[in-house]
Amino acid sequence: MNIQNSIVVNNPSADVRSAGSDVRLRMEKVNLYYGDFHAVKDISLDIGDRSITAIIGPSGCGKSSMLRLFNRMNDLIPSARVEGLVEFDGVDVYQAGIDVVELRKRVGMVFQKPNPFPMSIYDNVCFGPKRHGIRNKRALDEIVEKSLIQAALWDEVKDKLDQSGLSISGGQQQRLCIARVLAVEPEVILMDEPCSALDPIATLKIEDLMRTLSANYTIVIVTHNMQQAARVSDMTAFLMVGEDRAGMLVEYGLTSEIFTNPKNRKTEDYITGRFG
Amino acid sequence: MKVSNVKSRYLTQRAAISVLAVSLALVVIPVIGIIIYMIANGYSSLSWEFLTASPAQAGKAGGIFPAILGTVYLMLGTILFALPVGVMAGIYLSEYTRANWVTRLINMAIINLAGVPSIVFGLFGLAVFVLGLNLGMSLLAASLTLAAQALAMTITTSREAIMAVPKEYREGSLAIGVSRWQTIRHVVLPQAFPGILTGAILAMSRAAGETAPIIVVGAAFLVGGLPGSPFDRFMALPYHLYTVSAHIPGMPGEIKWGVALVLIAMVLFFNILAGIVRIKARKR
Numbered sequence: 001m002n003i004q005n006s007i008v009v010n011n012p013s014a015d016v017r018s019a020g021s022d023v024r025l026r027m028e029k030v031n032l033y034y035g036d037f038h039a040v041k042d043i044s045l046d047i048g049d050r051s052i053t054a055i056i057g058p059s060g061c062g063k064s065s066m067l068r069l070f071n072r073m074n075d076l077i078p079s080a081r082v083e084g085l086v087e088f089d090g091v092d093v094y095q096a097g098i099d100v101v102e103l104r105k106r107v108g109m110v111f112q113k114p115n116p117f118p119m120s121i122y123d124n125v126c127f128g129p130k131r132h133g134i135r136n137k138r139a140l141d142e143i144v145e146k147s148l149i150q151a152a153l154w155d156e157v158k159d160k161l162d163q164s165g166l167s168i169s170g171g172q173q174q175r176l177c178i179a180r181v182l183a184v185e186p187e188v189i190l191m192d193e194p195c196s197a198l199d200p201i202a203t204l205k206i207e208d209l210m211r212t213l214s215a216n217y218t219i220v221i222v223t224h225n226m227q228q229a230a231r232v233s234d235m236t237a238f239l240m241v242g243e244d245r246a247g248m249l250v251e252y253g254l255t256s257e258i259f260t261n262p263k264n265r266k267t268e269d270y271i272t273g274r275f276g
Numbered sequence: 277m278k279v280s281n282v283k284s285r286y287l288t289q290r291a292a293i294s295v296l297a298v299s300l301a302l303v304v305i306p307v308i309g310i311i312i313y314m315i316a317n318g319y320s321s322l323s324w325e326f327l328t329a330s331p332a333q334a335g336k337a338g339g340i341f342p343a344i345l346g347t348v349y350l351m352l353g354t355i356l357f358a359l360p361v362g363v364m365a366g367i368y369l370s371e372y373t374r375a376n377w378v379t380r381l382i383n384m385a386i387i388n389l390a391g392v393p394s395i396v397f398g399l400f401g402l403a404v405f406v407l408g409l410n411l412g413m414s415l416l417a418a419s420l421t422l423a424a425q426a427l428a429m430t431i432t433t434s435r436e437a438i439m440a441v442p443k444e445y446r447e448g449s450l451a452i453g454v455s456r457w458q459t460i461r462h463v464v465l466p467q468a469f470p471g472i473l474t475g476a477i478l479a480m481s482r483a484a485g486e487t488a489p490i491i492v493v494g495a496a497f498l499v500g501g502l503p504g505s506p507f508d509r510f511m512a513l514p515y516h517l518y519t520v521s522a523h524i525p526g527m528p529g530e531i532k533w534g535v536a537l538v539l540i541a542m543v544l545f546f547n548i549l550a551g552i553v554r555i556k557a558r559k560r
Binding site for chain 1: 374375442444445446447448449450451452453454455458462463466467
């Protein structure tokens with residue numbers, strides 16, 4: 001499969017990094033319930049620093065639910081209940097006394113549907129920094145420029161920063177949302193199917209952006225698109241629903257391994273398109 | 277067979293549409309009729325003096341300015357109290373409560389609050405504001421009374437406007453480490469604002485038309501001079517209309533209709549304003 005080659009070309013140090021790098025995120029025997037529904041079952045995995053980890057699997061297998069455990073977005077669902085250990089830099093994020101707001105500042109999130117606020121591009125980007133207490137106009141200007149450059153959007157919007165964030169194209173909106181996350185200087189970026197609402201060209205732009213960002217950020221991406229996982233990620237986690245309809249981690253490893261030499265039969269069936 | 281079937285279906289459809297159209301006409305024609313009748317009978321009394329002077333000869337001459345001003349004060353007073361409390365309660369109900377029996381009970385209470393007859397609010401105002409808080413028969417007591425009545429509406433519209441803000445916006449804000457309250461304050465409320473404002477304006481225009489409750493808590497037919505403080509008694513258009521129509525013998529018809537016309541015009545103005553706010557908000 002030539003997919004493997006592209007990964008090696010894009011990221012020659014992938015093996016070294018994911019094998020020996022520092023663990024930033026970690027799950028140990030994690031279970032998630034929505035009321036009586038068992039959404040995620042017994043998941044354990046380590047995610048290394050400055051890598052891209054893709055979570056793949058068929059619809060409804062708990063990928064998004066799993067992703068939302070890292071920044072506690074599941075807290076918004078009243079019936080959600082978590083068991084097991086979810087760690088960020090060795091700290092149990094579900095222990096009592098955790099500052100969830102601070103956690104989410106360090107572990108930012110980009111969503112499936114681009115969701116810029118109905119305000120100007122400028123205000124969208126500096127929304128987070130402003131709420132976190134930065135008032136100085138010059139400092140905000142710098143943050144906006146830097147974040148938009150990082151999100152590969154600056155050249156396209158630098159002359160219309162005062163226009164509505166909703167006035168730009170879908171792909172630009174998604175990069176704006178990434179810029180909005182970058183503006184609060186997170187360490188981890190969670191992406192929940194960030195390209196599923198975008199056309200192929202916009203998708204490629206986001207993927208390029210992810211590769212660039214992975215030099216400085218730890219990225220976890222949920223995707224429906226196996227080619228995307230193969231193209232961008234260093235590590236891949238394959239989830240599937242078990243007989244009890246709970247999402248389970250079937251296989252986790254180097255993307256190059258998962259896509260060329262899967263250890264589990266189900267993984268092989270899925271990536272070769274035999275189901276899912 | 278088939279053809280006649282189709283024909284009868286057409287007939288049924290036509291009959292149904294006719295019934296609907298007649299029903300609509302039954303609603304619309306009286307409204308238009310009343311307005312035309314009011315204009316025809318009342319416009320002759322409208323003059324600069326009528327709008328800006330104080331009444332003379334028990335309302336048979338002069339103008340109705342104190343009543344107009346009193347009604348404006350009442351509307352402002354009502355919204356001053358009903359809007360902040362309504363918005364805050366709406367935020368609490370939509371953002372901070374969970375769906376359980378207590379919340380359901382509270383929601384039911386609010387809906388029932390809207391159905392309480394206005395004179396009951398008047399008695400409530402008399403007991404609590406006029407006598408209990410010792411505010412006396414006054415503009416302040418009347419504003420508070422009407423505000424209590426308007427609360428059901430401001431709470432409901434605020435809550436609905438807040439709940440209508442897409443969850444994507446909240447998530448986008450929360451996901452970058454912005455607190456719940458900051459999210460409400462800077463993302464949700466600006467989005468919900470037009471809806472909240474529409475509700476507030478409608479509540480205000482309803483308060484403008486209330487007669488029964490304000491009689492009990494401070495409206496007067498003739499007051500010497502304009503209200504100078506919130507603790508003064510006041511005149512108001514609905515009560516003035518009631519008195520000139522029912523209690524002053526020999527009152528010229530055009531004055532009654534003139535008062536009604538001014539009141540309707542004020543209410544209509546605010547309803548149109550609410551409509552404009554809503555349309556502007558949709559365009560954004």
